[in-house]
Amino acid sequence: MKSLATTLLVAFALVAIQSGCERHPASETVPGYAEKMEKKEAQAEKKATHSEKADPQAPSYFPPKN
Secondary structure, three states: OHHHHHHHHHHHHHHHHHOOOOOOOHHHHOOOHHHHHHHHHHHHHHHHHOOOOOOOOOOOOOOOOO
């Protein structure tokens, strides 16, 4: 009885694993996704090439030496 239950469990697990759905990238399945991502990447690239301004009134983390 135990070997039958084990065999059925293994068979069910194999069927469940083999019948999985294929994953497709969103750029292929969602209309307009590739264009949206291109815009986001362009904005990120533009932001990455510009440096941030330094604050001239930056806080002092350490007290001055006496």
